[in-house]
Amino acid sequence: MTPLAALLSIMFFPAGITLILSGMLYEWADRKLVARFQNRIGPRWFQPLADTIKLLTKEEIKPQGLKSLLFYGLPIVALTGALTAALYAPILGFSPIYSFPGDLIVTLYMLSLMTMCIGLAGWNGSSRFSLIGATRSFTQLFAYEAPFLLALLGPAMAANSWVIKDVSAYAEGHYWMILTQPVGFVIALIGLMGKLELPPFDAPEAETEIVAGALTEYSGRGLALFHIGKSVELVVAVSLVTAFYLGGIGNPLLFLIKTLVIVLLMALLQAMLTRLRIDQTVGLWWRYGALLALLQILILILLKGWLA
Amino acid sequence: MNFPQNYVSQLMEKITTWARINSPWAIHFNSGSCNGCDIEILATLTPRYDIERFGIKLRGSPRHADVLICTGPVTRQARERLLRTYEQMPEPKFVVVVGSCGISGGVFQGCYNVVGHINEVLPVDAFIPGCPPRPEAIIDGIVKLLAHIQRGTRPALVIKPGVQEAA
Numbered sequence: 001m002t003p004l005a006a007l008l009s010i011m012f013f014p015a016g017i018t019l020i021l022s023g024m025l026y027e028w029a030d031r032k033l034v035a036r037f038q039n040r041i042g043p044r045w046f047q048p049l050a051d052t053i054k055l056l057t058k059e060e061i062k063p064q065g066l067k068s069l070l071f072y073g074l075p076i077v078a079l080t081g082a083l084t085a086a087l088y089a090p091i092l093g094f095s096p097i098y099s100f101p102g103d104l105i106v107t108l109y110m111l112s113l114m115t116m117c118i119g120l121a122g123w124n125g126s127s128r129f130s131l132i133g134a135t136r137s138f139t140q141l142f143a144y145e146a147p148f149l150l151a152l153l154g155p156a157m158a159a160n161s162w163v164i165k166d167v168s169a170y171a172e173g174h175y176w177m178i179l180t181q182p183v184g185f186v187i188a189l190i191g192l193m194g195k196l197e198l199p200p201f202d203a204p205e206a207e208t209e210i211v212a213g214a215l216t217e218y219s220g221r222g223l224a225l226f227h228i229g230k231s232v233e234l235v236v237a238v239s240l241v242t243a244f245y246l247g248g249i250g251n252p253l254l255f256l257i258k259t260l261v262i263v264l265l266m267a268l269l270q271a272m273l274t275r276l277r278i279d280q281t282v283g284l285w286w287r288y289g290a291l292l293a294l295l296q297i298l299i300l301i302l303l304k305g306w307l308a
Numbered sequence: 309m310n311f312p313q314n315y316v317s318q319l320m321e322k323i324t325t326w327a328r329i330n331s332p333w334a335i336h337f338n339s340g341s342c343n344g345c346d347i348e349i350l351a352t353l354t355p356r357y358d359i360e361r362f363g364i365k366l367r368g369s370p371r372h373a374d375v376l377i378c379t380g381p382v383t384r385q386a387r388e389r390l391l392r393t394y395e396q397m398p399e400p401k402f403v404v405v406v407g408s409c410g411i412s413g414g415v416f417q418g419c420y421n422v423v424g425h426i427n428e429v430l431p432v433d434a435f436i437p438g439c440p441p442r443p444e445a446i447i448d449g450i451v452k453l454l455a456h457i458q459r460g461t462r463p464a465l466v467i468k469p470g471v472q473e474a475a
Contacts, residue, residue: 031360040358046330047363053327054374059398061371129369207368219371219398 006097014094015086022092023231024048026238026263030198033267048231052224060220063126070124074117075218075225081113082232089236090168090243093255099165104156107164108149111195111237114229115141118204121226122214133213136204136278140194143285144201148191150293154184155244157300164243172248183296185245187289192237193266194281196230200273201281238262328374328400329454331363335373335397339390340422341380344440345407349377352443359447362454370396375450378430381409381416382423394430402433404453406446411435 010016027048035042062071088096088103096103115137122134155177156162159170171177178185194201205213215226238259243249246258276284338346352359353366367373370393382390394403403426408414410426417424426432433456436449 035358035360038355040355041361042358043360043363044330050327050330050363051333053323054331057324057327058374058400061396061398211368212372215372216369217371223372 009097010087014092015083015097019083019086019091019232019235020228021049023228023235024052026234026259027231029260029263030234030267030270033264034271037267037271048227052227055224055227056221058220060222063217065126066124066217070120072222074121074124075222075229078114078117079225079229079232081110081117082229082236085110086232086236088164089239090164090249090255091235091239093239093249093252095249096165099163102162104152104162104164104167107236107240108152111233112141112145114233115195115197117229118214118226121218121222122216125214125217127217129211130214130216132210133204133216136210137197137214139278140197140201140204140281143282144191144194144289147187147285147289147293148195150290150297151184151187151191152240152244154181154293154296154300157297157304164240168243168248170248171244171246172250176245176247178245181245181296181300183292185241187293188241188245189262189265190269190289192241192262193269194285195237196234198266199270200276202275203278203281206275325458325460329458331365332375332402332450332454333365333367333373334375334377335367335370335393336377336379337390337393338379339381339386339410339426340383340416341407341409345379345409348440348443349379349406349446352446357443357447359450362447362451364450370394371398373397374401375453376401376403376430377406378403378410378426378432379406381413381419382426382429384421384423387423387429390426390429402453402457403430404434404436404449405432406436406438406441406449408437408439411437414439 012018025045025048028043028045031047032042032045062068085107087098088107090096119134119137119141122130122137125131125134155171156167158174158177158181159167161167161170174180193199197204205215210216215223218226239255242255242258242262246262249255336346336349351357370376374397376394376397378390394401405411405426409416413419413422413425416422423429434449434453436446438445441449
């Protein structure tokens with residue numbers, strides 16, 4: 001790839017601006033679907049864009065007693081992590097821009113960087129609400145991270161590769177892995193909701209208990225960057241799950257429809273379920289999620305040994 | 309010579325205003341009301357009226373909010389809290405008063421523990437009269453405020469000073 005083509009693909013298409021705009025559209029689809037499930041009309045299609053521009057043009061207040069470097073740096077690091085993860089993921093049904101052996105693990109940890117940054121941002125705050133939000137963010141991170149990783153390792157083990165490109169190529173050539181590994185798909189879907197802190201896993205930002213969680217003290221640009229990062233993360237994670245479990249990359253249009261089906265499922269779960277307490281979240285993941293994922297991987301290993 | 313620059317800054321101004329009037333995030337503060345107006349505000353947030361279609365969202369933190377929705381007269385105890393909430397909000401910020409008590413003090417005017425109406429403490433942008441106002445009236449008031457923001461004007465204040473007797 002020539003430097004100019006690389007720059008264009010990182011800045012404009014398919015990563016960069018296209019990715020951010022599509023993240024906003026996915027966020028709108030999610031909000032609109034939840035609204036329709038609640039018998040409301042819901043926001044207009046440009047709502048996330050208007051929210052973001054408004055936040056970017058607002059005053060940014062830095063509360064007293066905070067470390068400036070962390071306060072201004074963390075939103076940028078969070079967004080950078082999400083955008084970097086997009087380089088190795090099949091976003092919008094296009095083949096990943098870059099890939100190297102083991103990029104699956106790097107991508108997953110780039111996605112976790114967002115939660116780490118939100119947690120640290122709350123930890124840095126002097127407000128008690130942001131401190132409680134940060135503690136909950138970290139607790140939830142330890143709860144869903146291992147099962148989510150195990151759920152995405154299932155397809156990788158079946159494909160005998162740690163490269164996202166190879167796994168999705170394998171998924172394209174075989175039966176959809178939602179059929180062969182249904183437990184993994186369910187865990188990946190619910191892990192996705194935990195990663196994005198959507199209901200029922202929104203205890204870290206529960207507005208009825210702890211105001212806005214770790215981001216309580218953020219205003220203006222910092223909040224906007226965290227919002228953009230979250231919508232980018234939504235696109236990247238949904239693309240990963242689709243490519244792994246719903247039959248690879250294939251046709252971009254078909255891929256888009258598949259990702260929208262996953263967003264529909266997530267919106268349905270959001271509208272149906274109420275918020276879990278943080279101990280219930282941890283219990284759910286470690287009592288059922290992690291064990292089921294491990295069981296599936298065990299069966300996979302045994303089957304592979306038996307077939308070989 | 310500075311025509312293009314002017315044009316760009318005008319365009320930026322337009323985009324900013326567009327974003328601002330399409331996504332007013334609100335925070336709700338009760339500085340001593342009887343809870344009637346608060347119930348109507350909560351009714352406004354229900355799926356039946358669905359103000360998310362205008363982009364209005366109720367936020368918990370004043371740091372995220374653009375519009376401060378106040379109800380009730382200001383009591384001596386609530387005054388400091390109201391001011392602190394207002395000062396925690398980032399610029400540009402707007403204040404909307406819901407209900408008669410916030411406009412004039414209502415039935416509480418002249419009370420020993422009441423400072424007065426909201427405009428004595430904060431610069432108010434819009435008043436929504438009623439005891440309590442219906443959800444439609446609240447939505448109408450906020451839409452009028454948004455129209456004023458679009459025109460770049462602030463609504464004229466209609467409150468006459470001295471409605472309340474010196475306490």
